[in-house]
Amino acid sequence: MSARLAPRTIDSEDENQLLDTLDRWLERDVRPFVKDYDHADRYPAAIVEQMKELGLFGATISPDYGGLGLPATTYAQIVMKISSVWMAITGIFNSHLMLAMAVEKFGTPAQKALWLPKFASGEVRGGLALTEPDAGTDLQGIRMTARREGDQYVINGTKTWISNGIEGSCFALLVKTDPAAEPRYKGMSLFIAPKQEGFTVGRKLEKLGYKSIDSGELVFDDYRIPADHLIGEVEGEGFFQATGGLELGRINVASRGVGVAEAALQLAVDYARVRQTFGKPIAEHQAIQLKIGEMATRARAARLLTLDAAAAYDRGQRCDMEAGMAKYFASEAALENATESLRIHGGYGYSKEYDIERLYRDAPLMCIGEGTNEMQRMIIAKQIFKKNRLS
Ligand SMILES: Cc1cc2nc3c(=O)[nH]c(=O)nc-3n(C[C@H](O)[C@H](O)[C@H](O)COP(=O)(O)OP(=O)(O)OC[C@H]3O[C@@H](n4cnc5c(N)ncnc54)[C@H](O)[C@@H]3O)c2cc1C
Numbered sequence: 001m002s003a004r005l006a007p008r009t010i011d012s013e014d015e016n017q018l019l020d021t022l023d024r025w026l027e028r029d030v031r032p033f034v035k036d037y038d039h040a041d042r043y044p045a046a047i048v049e050q051m052k053e054l055g056l057f058g059a060t061i062s063p064d065y066g067g068l069g070l071p072a073t074t075y076a077q078i079v080m081k082i083s084s085v086w087m088a089i090t091g092i093f094n095s096h097l098m099l100a101m102a103v104e105k106f107g108t109p110a111q112k113a114l115w116l117p118k119f120a121s122g123e124v125r126g127g128l129a130l131t132e133p134d135a136g137t138d139l140q141g142i143r144m145t146a147r148r149e150g151d152q153y154v155i156n157g158t159k160t161w162i163s164n165g166i167e168g169s170c171f172a173l174l175v176k177t178d179p180a181a182e183p184r185y186k187g188m189s190l191f192i193a194p195k196q197e198g199f200t201v202g203r204k205l206e207k208l209g210y211k212s213i214d215s216g217e218l219v220f221d222d223y224r225i226p227a228d229h230l231i232g233e234v235e236g237e238g239f240f241q242a243t244g245g246l247e248l249g250r251i252n253v254a255s256r257g258v259g260v261a262e263a264a265l266q267l268a269v270d271y272a273r274v275r276q277t278f279g280k281p282i283a284e285h286q287a288i289q290l291k292i293g294e295m296a297t298r299a300r301a302a303r304l305l306t307l308d309a310a311a312a313y314d315r316g317q318r319c320d321m322e323a324g325m326a327k328y329f330a331s332e333a334a335l336e337n338a339t340e341s342l343r344i345h346g347g348y349g350y351s352k353e354y355d356i357e358r359l360y361r362d363a364p365l366m367c368i369g370e371g372t373n374e375m376q377r378m379i380i381a382k383q384i385f386k387k388n389r390l391s
Contacts, residue, residue: 019074022078030047034358037212038088043214051122056093057121060075060101060248061097061120065104066121067116067120079094079255081259088209088210090252091164094249095128098249099171101244101248102128102245103115106231106244107231107232110228127172128163128172139243142175142188144158144159145157145176146177155173155175155193155198156221156223158202158220159173159220161215169194170194171193172231173190173191173193173220176189186236187236189235189236193223197224200221202218203216209358246320247313247318247320248313250309250323250370250371250376251310251326253331254326254331256366258303259334261299264341267345268291268356271345275346291344302326305325305329308326309322320379321379321383324371324380324383328377331373334359335366341356
């Protein structure tokens with residue numbers, strides 16, 4: 001099964017223009033409103049409308065279906081820029097694009113023609129529904145079932161932690177079509193699941209950070225959908241279809257980490273220049289300079305690792321290890337830089353008036369999502385051992 005879309009490129013002038021437009025939008029329409037939205041944990045509906053106009057919901061969808069068809073390197077830079085202003089809103093289109101990718105890579109021609117134009121315009125938005133209350137890392141342990149009845153499937157079970165679960169209207173839903181199958185992944189299938197009778201939102205989950213984007217519990221109670229909603233119309237491929245976008249998924253989370261790591265550094269630099277102790281700016285104290293030096297190095301290394309993985313992806317190379325390294329390093333860089341920047345802010349870092357507190361709350365998510373960093377390091381190690389097999 002091919003798990004890769006054709007390699008993509010972009011003219012550098014087009015890329016610059018796109019990134020400049022994004023910068024102007026972020027400064028004018030996003031940055032001034034972030035604190036209010038975040039503190040109220042309110043869905044940024046107006047910003048989502050602007051994201052539609054910018055084409056973000058179709059960023060990685062092929063132009064054949066109305067998307068921008070961007071290469072991973074451009075997509076990564078977009079996610080870095082947005083995350084340096086407000087990381088949470090990248091989740092509104094990133095999870096959605098994972099749903100679109102599953103359909104574009106593995107769907108039938110009819111499924112692509114029906115769904116991808118609606119995903120690309122943002123008319124239909126959603127995400128990826130994999131995690132259950134008792135199964136996250138161990139995805140093959142999910143319990144949700146789909147039973148075939150004539151030309152329909154009947155689905156029962158509960159998903160949790162689903163990004164866009166409340167505001168979104170359609171999800172790539174991972175289920176067991178053969179719960180007794182061994183190995184377990186052979187009994188898994190992936191469906192395109194629009195909201196309709198039998199599909200309800202259990203509750204909105206309250207979170208430490210990553211505010212304003214809704215994380216929901218989704219309940220399926222005798223939810224009936226036509227058999228043609230099974231992606232690729234083939235049972236037993238769901239595990240690979242659901243994880244088939246993981247290289248780009250990890251590049252995306254790494255890019256978020258870069259954005260947060262760089263923003264935390266910038267806030268620290270700005271603050272260190274103006275805050276005075278013992279008659280001089282704290283930027284002139286060596287202890288602060290050591291921190292800034294480490295933070296800047298981490299942020300740059302995170303950026304380079306991420307762009308390196310994205311470039312390999314764009315060349316059509318297998319890059320799961322490179323993407324995993326970027327995801328692991330950049331997410332830890334985000335967490336460490338946010339913590340250090342908060343400390344540089346002293347007591348004000350602990351105040352809700354300064355932006356650093358939001359970065360400090362948002363950063364840990366990147367260490368958990370798209371494969372925890374514990375798993376990430378084990379996966380990297382396995383690849384290293386594979387490459388170093390005794391002949
Ligand atoms: C804000 C947010 C948004 C999310 N959005 C989505 C979404 O849109 N769609 C979706 O499907 N899911 C989503 N998730 C769920 C996320 O993918 C899971 O939380 C993640 O995969 C970890 O699973 P878990 O929480 O069940 O932890 P567990 O799998 O229970 O892991 C607990 C701990 O054990 C460690 N661990 C587990 N297995 C091993 C092992 N074999 N060896 C060593 N250590 C191990 C883990 O690294 C972790 O530290 C979201 C989560 C959050 C917090």
